[in-house]
Amino acid sequence: MGDRGRTEPGTHPVAGLVRSTQAVVLRDEVAAVTPHEVTPLGSSLDGAVGVVRMETSMLVFVRYGGDVIVESPPTANRVVATVPLGPMHVTIGSSPRGEVKSSGFLLSPQDRTLMKPDPWAGALVFAADEERVADHRSMVFGDELVPRSAEAYSPMLTHACRRAWSATEALAGQASGPVLDHFLGTVEDQLLTALVLSSGAQARPLAFGGRRHLDALRQWLADHHGPGVTATDMARGVGLSIRQLQAVTRDGLGVTPLELLREVRLERARELLSVADPDAVTVARVAHECGFAHLGRFSASYRRRFGETPSWSLRSRRPSA
Incomplete structure (x- = not known):
């Protein structure tokens, strides 16, 4: 059976794309992500499933x-996001009428979810343990709320899942090792960030000692610049979240964290240059030691700061003899 003009993802060594005409085979391949049942409405299927296994989560492509x-x-206790790649009819719980979704949504933690996906476009499914999502949200927002609502999802989750799956095509022929592990770790962080940012839930305000943290x-x-x-x-x-860090530097100094980092680096560079022997030390060496990757940008920032x-x-x- 042809694909009716649809484009499906390529074969990924990481994903291990599996093709089958049997509903039970396709179901079992996806079951590692989330339990479910598949009921065919016709006489035959021509499906494909691919799984990307990351450190604490999984991304799956499935087309029936x-x-x-x-x-x-x-x-x-799992957070499972589904991203339709074509129109998908979805009914949650006992609702008498469902709706057609074309962007990412969460499966319900309390009720069953019935889905009729586009047979040839398929869908992507991203799943992670609730604890892992809470930890990541704590890093981003400073709280540990877990996104649970199936509604109010921005296109960010859909975009992130699509990009993550497409990016795995670049892994064709890649052997496992540190580079691949780092790549998958980056993909996982991006997916988790999209998940918590897309939920629409507001972070609880946290009280913390701004001056103490500053x-x-x-x-x-002073030791890590x-x-x-x-x-x-x-x-x-x-020990802060990104949002808390931003609040500390904004409220205490009126700058962003990276602006503070640049200021610390410039001050350290000036300190080193003021005592260095110009016959033994170069500006480029000092710039690199202080964390500046581009000598030209360092020189421009230094001149603006110190005149x-x-x-x-x-x-x-030059130090006196």
């Missing part, structure tokens, strides 16, 4: 190649 009804029981942040940056430091590193270094070039600082502050 025929009309089916998929019944998912309550998801309990002092702790300055101390941490080298190449590769990110706002996420800064937040983790002082002189780094080279001038190095030459004019």
